[in-house]
Amino acid sequence: MYTGLQxxxxxxxxxxxLGLIISFLAALAGLFGSRLFTDKDRKLSLLGLIPVHLQWVVGIILYFVSPRGFSNFSGEAMGDSVSRLYILEHPLTMIIAVILITIGYSRAKRMQGTNAGFKSIAIFYGIGLALILLRIPWNAWPGN
Known part of the structure; x- marks a missing residue:
């Protein structure tokens, strides 16, 4: 089970x-194209929101079943940069990113009919995407 979740x-x-990049670029195009944020644009921004939430759920489950996660939490592990990444830095940064992306989507869906919906998606999804890219453990990806 652990390997499958991993x-x-x-x-x-x-x-x-992919979903975040598409949503972010579509928001930038709408923002700089001076278009109005429509229901179609709101649905397009779901391409970023839904996979992020799904990934968060899988990540939370993995955090509690992984030997590198919660069960490894100790003062000693905090001294090791790899352990600290998996115990604290990666999960905390990802939770912040999920919260920001969710806020951006929630704000934007209330701004339909204005250009401000694109701005909300661009800012919050952009910051969330940057946080995700900063804290992905690239060396642990399959193939590395």
């Missing part, structure tokens, strides 16, 4: 990144 979490990251 692989799911790793490969789902590609879907998360």
């Amino acid at each position: 692989h799911l979490h790793s490969y789902l990251t590609y879907l998360v990144l």
